[in-house]
Amino acid sequence: MKPLGDRKFLGPSVPSAFTRTFGGQVVAQALRAAQLTVEGKRAHSLHSYFLEGGIAAQPIEFEVEHVRDGRTFSCRRVEGFQNGKRMMIMTVNFHHDKDRGPEHATAMPHVPGPEEAIDHLEIRPRSAQKRKLDWMDWDIRAVEESKLTEEQLHPAGQGTHQYLWFKNTGVMGDDQDVHQAALTYLSDMTLLYTALLDHPEQELQVASLDHAMWFLRPVRVDEWLLVDQYSPSAGGGVGLTKGNVFNQQGELVAVLSQEGLMREPN
Known part of the structure; x- marks a missing residue:
């Protein structure tokens, strides 16, 4: 991920057998851009929407908005662009690892390894x-x-x-x-x-x-x-x-x- 200036990043193109950009690449690069603007916290959740199909052979420009920075949580909004068109939007929430509380989780299914x-x-x-x-x-x-x-x-x-x-x-x-x-x-x-x-x-x-x-x-x-x-x-x-x-x-x-x-x- 290449910084382009204040809160802007360039996600490189990834060689592909397809002409359209793989959605997982777009979301992963958008998350990485958001991560590079936060210190002391890890991503807790993300919600994204694909608005336009991307071109796999071209890089993606990401702009990160600092929505909020609190003691416990930080929030970022990320937009991805190709050729001046907004192709995706994402909101990412970050959380520090110092909180403690009740714990439970769905059990792993017993299936072949x-x-x-x-x-x-x-x-x-x-x-x-x-x-x-x-x-x-x-x-x-x-x-x-x-x-x-x-x-x-x-x-x-x-x-x-x-x-x-x-x-x-x-x-x-x-x-x-x-x-x-x-x-x-x-x-x-x-x-x-x-x-x-x-x-x-x-x-x-x-x-x-x-x-x-x-x-x-x-x-x-x-x-x-x-x-x-x-x-x-x-x-x-x-x-x-x-x-x-x-x-x-x-x-x-x-x-x-x-x-x-x-x-x-x-």
């Missing part, structure tokens, strides 16, 4: 195969449905769940801000596909509309993470997806939410 899972592209639509070129430094494995119980696929009558293991294979270092940004990139890889599981044969126009995350505990993306993904609802041309992210110690480290366009072609 990464060593028993398969390459996620084996269960993806053919249109997703090109993404493999973009994600060469990620190991992504899917737990096969044949190895799951009905309760694991449809807990308490919920929509279909899928379970994927993720790990970055590069050298990540120990900076928690960097791991949070990498998790944000990861979070857009497969989440929206979950809304298509019950509609495998339907031809649809699909695109991310908004994205939200809650960072609950420290995370390392260079260690295996399990993402429990499901879609509570689809209708009216949009689909809602959710995801719970666990480390291998069983800790819930993040919660994801994304809504995407899922409409029949005109």
